[in-house]
Amino acid sequence: MALLKVQGLTKRFGGLAANNDISLEVPEGSLFAVIGPNGAGKTTFFNMISGFLSSTAGSIEFAGRDVTKVPQHEIAAMGLVRTFQLVQLFKGMSVAENVEVGCHLATKGGVLASLLRPSWFRKQEREVRERAHELLEFVGLDYHSDLDAELLPYGQQRLLEVARALASKPKLLLLDEPAAGLNTQETEGLAHIIQKINAQGTTVLLIEHDVALVTRIAHRIAVLDFGKKIAEGTPDEIKAHPEVIAAYLGVEEVENA
Amino acid sequence: MTSPVIISAKPPAGAAKFASRFDRFQVGLLVVAALLTCAALAYGGFLLTVMQLAMIYAIFCIGLNFFMGYTGQASFGQNAFACVGGYGSAILTVQYGWEPLPALLASMAVSGFFALIIGYPTLRLRGHYLAMATFSLGLITYDISIQWTSVTQGYMGYAGIPPMGIGNWTVESERWKLVTLAVLVAFGFWLSLRMRDSRFGRGLRAISGSENGAAALGVRVPRFKLIAFVIAALYASAAGSLFAYTIGFISPEVYGPAMSIMTFTMLFVGGVGTIVGPIIGAVVTSLLQEVVRGSGHYQDVAYAIVLLVTLIYAPKGISALGALFRRKKEEA
Numbered sequence A: 001m002a003l004l005k006v007q008g009l010t011k012r013f014g015g016l017a018a019n020n021d022i023s024l025e026v027p028e029g030s031l032f033a034v035i036g037p038n039g040a041g042k043t044t045f046f047n048m049i050s051g052f053l054s055s056t057a058g059s060i061e062f063a064g065r066d067v068t069k070v071p072q073h074e075i076a077a078m079g080l081v082r083t084f085q086l087v088q089l090f091k092g093m094s095v096a097e098n099v100e101v102g103c104h105l106a107t108k109g110g111v112l113a114s115l116l117r118p119s120w121f122r123k124q125e126r127e128v129r130e131r132a133h134e135l136l137e138f139v140g141l142d143y144h145s146d147l148d149a150e151l152l153p154y155g156q157q158r159l160l161e162v163a164r165a166l167a168s169k170p171k172l173l174l175l176d177e178p179a180a181g182l183n184t185q186e187t188e189g190l191a192h193i194i195q196k197i198n199a200q201g202t203t204v205l206l207i208e209h210d211v212a213l214v215t216r217i218a219h220r221i222a223v224l225d226f227g228k229k230i231a232e233g234t235p236d237e238i239k240a241h242p243e244v245i246a247a248y249l250g251v252e253e254v255e256n257a
Numbered sequence B: 001m002t003s004p005v006i007i008s009a010k011p012p013a014g015a016a017k018f019a020s021r022f023d024r025f026q027v028g029l030l031v032v033a034a035l036l037t038c039a040a041l042a043y044g045g046f047l048l049t050v051m052q053l054a055m056i057y058a059i060f061c062i063g064l065n066f067f068m069g070y071t072g073q074a075s076f077g078q079n080a081f082a083c084v085g086g087y088g089s090a091i092l093t094v095q096y097g098w099e100p101l102p103a104l105l106a107s108m109a110v111s112g113f114f115a116l117i118i119g120y121p122t123l124r125l126r127g128h129y130l131a132m133a134t135f136s137l138g139l140i141t142y143d144i145s146i147q148w149t150s151v152t153q154g155y156m157g158y159a160g161i162p163p164m165g166i167g168n169w170t171v172e173s174e175r176w177k178l179v180t181l182a183v184l185v186a187f188g189f190w191l192s193l194r195m196r197d198s199r200f201g202r203g204l205r206a207i208s209g210s211e212n213g214a215a216a217l218g219v220r221v222p223r224f225k226l227i228a229f230v231i232a233a234l235y236a237s238a239a240g241s242l243f244a245y246t247i248g249f250i251s252p253e254v255y256g257p258a259m260s261i262m263t264f265t266m267l268f269v270g271g272v273g274t275i276v277g278p279i280i281g282a283v284v285t286s287l288l289q290e291v292v293r294g295s296g297h298y299q300d301v302a303y304a305i306v307l308l309v310t311l312i313y314a315p316k317g318i319s320a321l322g323a324l325f326r327r328k329k330e331e332a
């Protein structure tokens, strides 16, 4: 069954079609990747799916519901949570607190609960701290939990963003170039983490530049170029696809040089 | 969620402990503020009035810190709600013979309601647009308090406002007034801590850290900003009422735009977004004004210099100095 179903999705910025008639289905439980050269429209695609940007045309269906016009916070509440290409850490908060904010959707209670602190609320606060600790352990940042988040090195900031998104217990996790700026060793660890998240039952939709990484871990890959989907298939099919080699893998050779 | 994957295990250079934590340095600052209060109680005189005002402004700033500090929004118009609180309490007690406490609470309810209906459209503005909109809010209440003489008595203001009290028990002496205000500051501070360290408070602070990031995690950004604005208004209103009960006299100038500028200064000197910043800023700035007052014609200049020096050398305010020193020491 498709968890996410996108049909004819289009976004125009003035004369530029950043996304042009894109359709794809992300099966539940899969690890799906979207690749494409710079400016292909990958982030724009994510922005529309997550309700961050409105679409010009087309429809988005998530978990059986049409979410094309649904506001961002409601989409997030349904279990579709994203990370950002440029990390959006909560400055002025500790590493652990960043993940605790991630628990927002999985918890309840407002001002009144915070003032009165009934027993369910105290229990929930305890659970939030425990969950933050578990997730930091999961991505290997637990011994930094008291640190100011902005003091983390860049690679670890990316991991923190992943842990934070996981805290909301998403059904579908959108990762926008999580490996950007990571060294080889860090990328390796990240690949391992993404696979593990997926193995634990979370569907993952991943944007990535690192083709070697994607072809190794993704079940299915869609390729965007100039706002259009030019190919979709298994990693082996994509590697052999002539248009993809022309449009994208050429870039890869330059990057590897 | 077991078997951690360790990625670059080396901690970052200059790993300083978290800056906006309730650290020993901040506790120390609170102790100093408490000692100053005791000194004022012991020696009396002018220091009593200074500390009374410091406590009133501390309450104002604790609320303002929710909106400007934790949520990271700009407002120069919170004096509008102090104005509602002050005049509300003055009118209800002097004209209608209400008890001070119900009058204070009723004014707070009115302020909260105003904040809700004004904040709803205003908070969609960002950055300096929001600052301008809120600033004009303070100007409007200032104008109303001057022009609407039948209700506010214009420039004459209100005199003979009764002191704080419940039933037959009233706080008459200046010393007991300070004690009462200090207890109220402690209470307001305690409430603010509870709100800060919760799902709600983390949501607010996430907004100031990254609005996009917060929204992506399901934080309802406009609603949270509105609640923070209302909280700030409630504290401001209470501060406005307490001013009326403490001094016994109010006039438009008390709640004019100068009040916004001063509380803004207090918050930044103490440390915007820090836990004890509002209290420390209010006490330090109030004392500073008295010290500087002695320097005659140059008092404004001296005042401005002290503020500039604080902002340049302690950009996150006095309360964050502890974290700053720790970081310097670890880097050395």
Ligand SMILES: Nc1ncnc2c1ncn2[C@@H]1O[C@H](COP(=O)(O)OP(=O)(O)OP(=O)(O)O)[C@@H](O)[C@H]1O
Pocket: A013, A016, A018, A036, A037, A038, A039, A040, A041, A042, A043, A044, A045, A085
């Ligand atoms: N808000 C916007 N307004 C105008 N043009 C935009 C906007 N956002 C993106 N674009 C344009 O749309 C095109 C696609 O951008 P997008 O960020 O989606 O690409 P991308 O595939 O994510 O690229 P990269 O790999 O560099 O992240 C680009 O030409 C970009 O300049």
Ligand SMILES: [Mg+2]
Pocket: A042, A043, A044, A085
């Ligand atoms: Mg992008």
